[in-house]
Amino acid sequence: MDKDYLCCDYGTVTDWTQIRVTVPLGELDRLTAVMSMVSNNLQIEDYSDIDLKTCYGDLIDEKILNADKTVASVSVYLPADQNPGECIAFLNERFATENLQPIRVETVGVREEDWANSWKAYYQPIRIGKRLVIVPAWQTYDAKPDDLIVRMDPGMAFGTGTHETTRLIIGMLEDYVKPGCRMLDVGTGSGILAICASKLGAGECFAYDIDPMAVRVANENIRESGLTNIQCKQSDLLKQVDGSKPYDLICANLVADIIIRMIPDLAPFMDEKTVLLASGIINQRADDVKDCFAKYGYRVIAQPTENDWCALAVMKK
Numbered sequence: 001m002d003k004d005y006l007c008c009d010y011g012t013v014t015d016w017t018q019i020r021v022t023v024p025l026g027e028l029d030r031l032t033a034v035m036s037m038v039s040n041n042l043q044i045e046d047y048s049d050i051d052l053k054t055c056y057g058d059l060i061d062e063k064i065l066n067a068d069k070t071v072a073s074v075s076v077y078l079p080a081d082q083n084p085g086e087c088i089a090f091l092n093e094r095f096a097t098e099n100l101q102p103i104r105v106e107t108v109g110v111r112e113e114d115w116a117n118s119w120k121a122y123y124q125p126i127r128i129g130k131r132l133v134i135v136p137a138w139q140t141y142d143a144k145p146d147d148l149i150v151r152m153d154p155g156m157a158f159g160t161g162t163h164e165t166t167r168l169i170i171g172m173l174e175d176y177v178k179p180g181c182r183m184l185d186v187g188t189g190s191g192i193l194a195i196c197a198s199k200l201g202a203g204e205c206f207a208y209d210i211d212p213m214a215v216r217v218a219n220e221n222i223r224e225s226g227l228t229n230i231q232c233k234q235s236d237l238l239k240q241v242d243g244s245k246p247y248d249l250i251c252a253n254l255v256a257d258i259i260i261r262m263i264p265d266l267a268p269f270m271d272e273k274t275v276l277l278a279s280g281i282i283n284q285r286a287d288d289v290k291d292c293f294a295k296y297g298y299r300v301i302a303q304p305t306e307n308d309w310c311a312l313a314v315m316k317k
């Protein structure tokens with residue numbers, strides 16, 4: 001990817017929110033991979049390879065001359081109608097999953113003191129599938145007779161139902177949740193998938209996330225939902241998950257590289273009847289994920305897509 005020294009042209013549109021993340025220079029490639037989950041149009045600031053000995057100093061912008069050569073930054077630009085809070089929450093969870101610790105996460109176009117609440121303006125009730133309706137906790141909603149209402153206050157955890165990756169996997173839950181089934185949610189975020197599964201009739205739901213903030217938010221949403229059959233704890237993928245017996249349904253709304261990393265460890269958690277729903281897979285990486293599943297003895301039984309994203313339903317061969 002070509003490096004862009006702050007000269008990106010985003011046309012005449014001025015209502016953009018810039019999200020800029022800075023990391024130690026050695027983490028630039030990993031940061032770029034995570035940021036590309038939000039957009040392929042990235043602005044990368046890496047001044048480490050500018051050789052001042054071969055340049056005329058008075059022709060180089062002072063900002064570049066004085067830039068810290070030990071760090072690098074990647075920015076994405078969100079249009080005015082896209083939710084910056086959802087994007088920041090998405091990135092924070094991916095950083096936690098990757099054990100990537102940014103030096104700074106900054107926004108331009110949204111005041112820092114408004115981060116915690118600015119996303120609420122974008123968050124409206126959304127119907128997913130035939131029966132599930134995700135409703136912000138602070139709004140009223142006139143439910144239809146067959147509606148299953150899921151009230152969410154995701155805070156800064158990922159999972160409001162507005163992102164394609166979440167919608168794809170929730171849409172599949174209606175097809176694969178069986179009454180009384182035992183469900184596992186890896187990377188639970190706001191807890192939305194476990195809550196939806198419980199609403200659809202799952203008997204026991206076990207939710208895990210590496211990010212303690214996500215675990216706290218998920219437990220608050222579970223408590224507010226009044227559901228008593230969901231347990232939420234902290235775990236690095238499957239490391240702290242009870243694998244003494246298989247689950248009937250497993251959900252993993254992560255990213256392609258993390259799903260690939262998890263696949264070799266799935267065997268104790270699945271039998272021939274288990275269905276695994278994987279989402280967070282950008283279309284360009286779908287074949288990589290499917291190839292890894294095939295390598296370890298799994299077959300894809302469904303692959304819904306939306307915009308640049310896909311999800312997979314997987315079973316043992």
